[in-house]
Amino acid sequence: MNGVAGSLRRIGAMIRKEFIQLMRDRVSFAAMVSIPLLQLILFGYAINTTPRHLPTAVLAYDQSSLTRSILAAIENTKYFSITHHPVNEAEAEHLLRSGQVLFVVEIPAGFERAVRRGESPSLLVSADATDPVASTSALAALGRLVETSVRRERFNVDDAPEGSGLEQAPPPFEFRTHPRYNPAAVTQLNIVPGLLGTILTMTMLIFTALSVTREIERGTMETLLAMPIRPAEIMVGKIAPYVMVGAMQAAMILGAAVLLFDVPVVGNLALLTVLTGLFILTNLSIGYTFSTLAQNQLQAVQMTFMYFLPNILLSGFMFPFAGMPTWAQWIAETLPLTHYLRMVRGILLKGATSADLAQNIIGLSVIMLVAMVIAVKRFRQTLD
């Protein structure tokens, strides 16, 4: 009896102690609360595997009431949202390559006249098929949905009072879809370049997040700071080796992508190298900032994980970016992985140039500068 009571008392004391320590470790506690919450919100509200309202450009060489009805019908499918009106093919091409739109609908000149003559002309729809998940269901919706709705609106009601068998008649026009960049809809072509960004994010963050915390934990930071070395010099010295590690990893993944998964290299490899360097530096700066915030190595790892989660879910790595609500897209724009994914997919699969990627290059550079300034400022206060 005494044995059982004694055992319960000791277990009680142990439980009590564990709870006190748990509540005192703020970061662990925050991780426990925020990770499930974050997942719930992101999976529940932000992620959509059959994305709608995808950005679409219309290159209209023919402006008529018929083309307007067709465009209205396209938007009515809810899969498309007409966001751009390029004036020529070069501009349309740029929009597609830079990832600003997922579809370009081209209405050829004299389209309405051709329909009236019963020539059944074609509408050309170019799709960015790098992410098959994003484009497939939208393309499938195009043909039947749009055709039926246009036919009902214009031919049944206006032009066919005689009630002839128009339902069975050949379609007045047809969609010619052109899935670009990944015509066979191979998911690996989209995932493997994305993995390059994801793996780099994870490893670069962990390495640097631990590097300063480790010195603080072991007490070597105080000695280091008491030496005639500047905080910025410490930071550069700590980050530089990992730039090389990151470059090595990138080369490895890229080699495997080409050799094992037949990922094409359409664009400029030199541009990809430079931008990968920028991306590695950005992640290292963010990891360095974490390491100045964390009290110990465990906290640094937890912070990295909390940061990694939205990067994976919102960047467009796992789920189509265009399918997310605007607020989630704005959050994603502040994450380096979002910009890098567009760069790496754009260069490898679409042959995007630095002009196509200008917005993302600027975005990533801004994130890097902010992270670096915070890292250096935070580091200065390490002791004070």
Add this chain to the structure above:
Amino acid sequence: MSARPEHVEAASLEPGLARDVDYAIDVQGLSKSFGINQVVRKLSMRVKRGQIYGFLGPNGSGKTTTIRMLCGLLTPDEGRGTCLGMDILTQGRAIRRHVGYMTQKFSLYADLSVRENLEFIARIYGVPDAEAAAAEAIVSLGLEGRERQLAGDLSGGWKQRLALGACILPKPQLLLLDEPTAGVDPKARREFWAQIHDLAGAGVTVLVSTHYMDEAERCHEIAYIAYGELLAQGTVEEVIAGSALHMWRVTGPDPAALARELMEVPGIELVAPFGTSVHVGGRDRTALELAIARFAAREELVWRPDSPNLEDVFIDLINRSRDNFR
């Protein structure tokens, strides 16, 4: 070893000399707070070049914070001063080039070898031939044959030796040693102090914080700090004389009970049991003698006048300063 401190003490006793002496540390009114907690209050101190200056005080009294302010690791909230003639507020980096700071905790890289640690330090300080300097330091530390061993695998005494060796490798003019002998065995401590005196003899100024009274007595001058305030400063003899304490030693059966009894007697400010006797003291001589007179009838007690030691003085100082801050 005892001849040298006496010589310096004699010089420092002459007040007129102070202006002419070159100070390695000369700071006035240093204050530092962390949040609402004021750790150092208006601390002023001067340390002459080539001296060993003992820095004493209870745990949490602000010793480490003061040392960190001296080498520019922390910026004081108030106050100013110079370290090796350079401004501690604006020339931190230049100061650090000539200061060796040994932290309380062993803080070389445990996962680097002895040689790698020493070479790293030599390179950071810009010592001309880092490899040769490290090799030389290994020989003078007596670590030959162990230079490939990881620093973390060394025993406590060797770690401390290596830490000091790393500190003096860049040939600093000032050494700041924060409790360097904590947890080190008596033999290693003695060797350590012999080395400190050799360094001072070579002109290096040493500021060393410690809890050990015997170590305080090896210093040329000492300062006592409690609750962030400097309470006493000078040679050991000056500090003891300045305390104006009068001491008696009483021997009798059950000294613990006697000590409890003595504590309640007005006029007795200090009671410390020492083995079979009790050390009793107070600053008011007549009050103390009146208090002792009450025990005259107790024949089992043997009273002898005594002189205060450094520990008595510090306990008295801390008792009085605690009253001020409560």
